Amino acid sequence: MLARIGREAGVPDLLASLARLPGPDVRSLMLHLARAQSARRSPAQLLHQHADDRTVPAGHVDGRRVHEFERQALLAADGFEARELSPVSPLGLQTVLGGIDQMSVLATVRGTEVLADPTTALALEAAMARRAGEAEVRLCAVGRVLRMQAFPVGYDAHFALFSMVTAGRAGDRRAFELAALREQVAVYLRLLAEVAPGHATAVAVSDASAPPSALQRDLVEPLRDEFPKTQIALRPERVDGAAYYRGLMVDIGLADPGGAIHSVADGGATDWTARLLSDRKERMVVTGIGVERVIRVAESD
Numbered sequence: 101m102l103a104r105i106g107r108e109a110g111v112p113d114l115l116a117s118l119a120r121l122p123g124p125d126v127r128s129l130m131l132h133l134a135r136a137q138s139a140r141r142s143p144a145q146l147l148h149q150h151a152d153d154r155t156v157p158a159g160h161v162d163g164r165r166v167h168e169f170e171r172q173a174l175l176a177a178d179g180f181e182a183r184e185l186s187p188v189s190p191l192g193l194q195t196v197l198g199g200i201d202q203m204s205v206l207a208t209v210r211g212t213e214v215l216a217d218p219t220t221a222l223a224l225e226a227a228m229a230r231r232a233g234e235a236e237v238r239l240c241a242v243g244r245v246l247r248m249q250a251f252p253v254g255y256d257a258h259f260a261l262f263s264m265v266t267a268g269r270a271g272d273r274r275a276f277e278l279a280a281l282r283e284q285v286a287v288y289l290r291l292l293a294e295v296a297p298g299h300a301t302a303v304a305v306s307d308a309s310a311p312p313s314a315l316q317r318d319l320v321e322p323l324r325d326e327f328p329k330t331q332i333a334l335r336p337e338r339v340d341g342a343a344y345y346r347g348l349m350v351d352i353g354l355a356d357p358g359g360a361i362h363s364v365a366d367g368g369a370t371d372w373t374a375r376l377l378s379d380r381k382e383r384m385v386v387t388g389i390g391v392e393r394v395i396r397v398a399e400s401d
Contacts, residue, residue: 102114102115123211127209127210127211130209131209131210133209134209154256154257155206155246155248155257155258157256159256159258159259159392160254160256161391161392161395161396162395165395166260166391166392166395169260169262169295169391169394169395170242170260170262170391172291172294172295173240173242173262173291173389173391174240174242174262176287176288176290176291176294177240177262177264177287179238179283179287180238180239180240180264180287181237181238181239181240182239182240182241183222183225183239183240183241184241185215185218185221185222185241185243186215186221187214187215187244188208188212188213188214188215189212189213189214189215189216189220189221189224190211190212190213190224191207191208191211191212191213192213193213193216193220193221193224194213194216194217194220197220197223197370197372197375197376198217198220198344199343199344200216200217203248204216204247204248204249205247205248206246206248214245214246215243215244215245215246216245216246216247217243217245217261217263217388218241218242218243218245218261218262218263218388219263219265219367219386219387219388220372221241221243222239222240222241222263222264222265222386223265223267223370223372223373223376223384223386224376225239226239226265226267226373226384227267227372227373227376227377229267230267230268230373230377230382231377235268235269236266236267236268237265237266237267237268238264238265238266239264239265240262240263240264240265241262241263242260242261242262242263242391243260243261243263244258244259244260244261245258245259245260245261246258256392259390259391259392259393260390260391260392261388261389261390261391262388262389262391263386263387263388263389264284264287264367264386264387264388265384265385265386265387266280266283266284266384266385267373267382267383267384268280268382268383269381269382269383270381270382270383271383274310274314274348274369275318276383276385277348277369277383277385278314278315278318278319278348279318280383280385281319281348281350281367281368281369281385281387282318282319282322282323284367284385284387285303285323285350285352285367285387286323286326286327288352288365288387288389289301289303289323289326289327289330289352291389292352292354292364292394295394295398296354296394296397296398299354299355299356299357299397299398300329300330300331300354300355300359300361301327301329301330301331301352301353301354301355302330302331302332302333302352302353302355302361303323303330303331303332303333303350303351303352303353304333304334304335304338304350304351304353305319305320305332305333305334305335305349305350306334306335306336306338306342306348306349306350306351307336307347307348307349308336308342308347309347309348310347310348312334312336315334316334320332320333320334335351338351341366341368344368344370345367345368345369345370346368346369346370346371347368347369348368348369348385349366349367349368349369350366350367350368350387351363351365351366352364352365352366352389354394354397354398355397356397356398356400357398357400358400362393362397364389364390364393364394364397365387365388365389365390366387366388367385367386367387367388368385368386368387369383369384369385370384370385370386371384372384372386
């Protein structure tokens with residue numbers, strides 16, 4: 101495709117030529133191109149794109165339910181400072197921190213990308229706070245994200261995520277990560293008990309690099325004591341998410357009306373603030389829950 105575009109433009113090495121230009125020059129070129137293309141568009145073309153482009157239409161879950169869930173989530177995380185995130189992030193945020201292919205994120209012509217994950221955006225906020233001298237940073241936010249990869253039929257390309265991050269310095273025996281993750285999981289379990297009463301919940305804990313006895317003592321048992329009705333267990337065989345998190349990770353499930361458990365939230369330890377601040381002693385734990393995902397599971401037939 102790139103070769104064809106280059107031939108039709110009369111510049112066979114078009115991509116290489118553009119890549120050699122300074123960033124501001126590329127952005128100026130793309131802005132003028134967008135202006136020229138917009139000037140030629142008709143109302144009929146706008147309507148056609150709305151019908152044909154899956155990133156454009158409104159979501160299918162009732163907006164009142166979504167906003168009520170978001171309100172309850174923010175109230176449940178009362179120990180976390182709530183931030184209202186920008187709808188865009190620095191270009192490459194998901195690729196650099198999360199290892200996500202840039203083609204799965206919608207880039208803009210101004211050197212930014214549409215928000216694809218509140219946790220990475222919160223990681224930037226936390227890194228700034230840590231650099232300013234805050235000892236331990238707890239942040240939460242609701243973000244409407246856009247993902248470009250294919251989803252099952254009936255699911256939207258954009259959806260709301262509620263996320264939390266905790267950042268600070270390294271502790272003994274991974275004490276910081278375990279305590280932070282325990283606090284965040286407890287927020288989700290209290291939230292699910294409120295928004296989906298009567299639905300069973302489950303938590304799977306994984307960390308191939310830690311002794312199972314330590315996870316059992318410092319994470320599983322304290323959560324079981326506080327949430328005796330929740331199924332909480334070690335799942336050492338889990339591999340999904342292993343490339344995204346650094347060892348310690350959890351998955352939180354919610355039962356549908358038929359009793360089947362569906363994953364609605366996950367999280368774990370990351371090295372994001374360590375990399376952002378060039379300090380290996382920095383620690384960060386992040387989690388997120390799908391707002392529409394919870395509503396769909398709780399109300400499914």
